[in-house]
Amino acid sequence: MGWGVQFQPWLMSPPDTIGDTSEVAVKAPSSVLETYSLRAYPNPFNAVTTLDIEVVVPGEYDVLLYDVTGRETARVFSGRIERSTRVALNASEYASGVYFVKLARGSQMFAVEKVLLVK
DSSP states (O other): OOOSOOOOOOOOSOTTOSSOOOOOOOOOOOOSOOSOEEEEESSSBSSEEEEEEEOSSOEEEEEEEEETTSOEEEEEEEEEESSEEEEEEEOTTSOSEEEEEEEEETTEEEEEEEEEEOO
């Protein structure tokens, strides 16, 4: 019966090899952010949620809130982000439902997060 699992031997020499001077190359974790990130917590939320934003290229960005029909509901943030920032989204005046938060610069969209407002 094939479960789609393939065996990959990770130990190619006996574990008690004495005098083995082979070198192992390990890739160091990159400290450079490689993707744009937009996260909301808590999510679902009641009135207020926090948006964590990380960008690859410093610059002027907009964080926009859209309702489920695609209509722009609010401009949550507009300003310069060097690497990361945290923004509070207060949606107390909006109806319960699904919303989308978009990170953009001009006509370019970099990240979208679906949020659920529950009252």
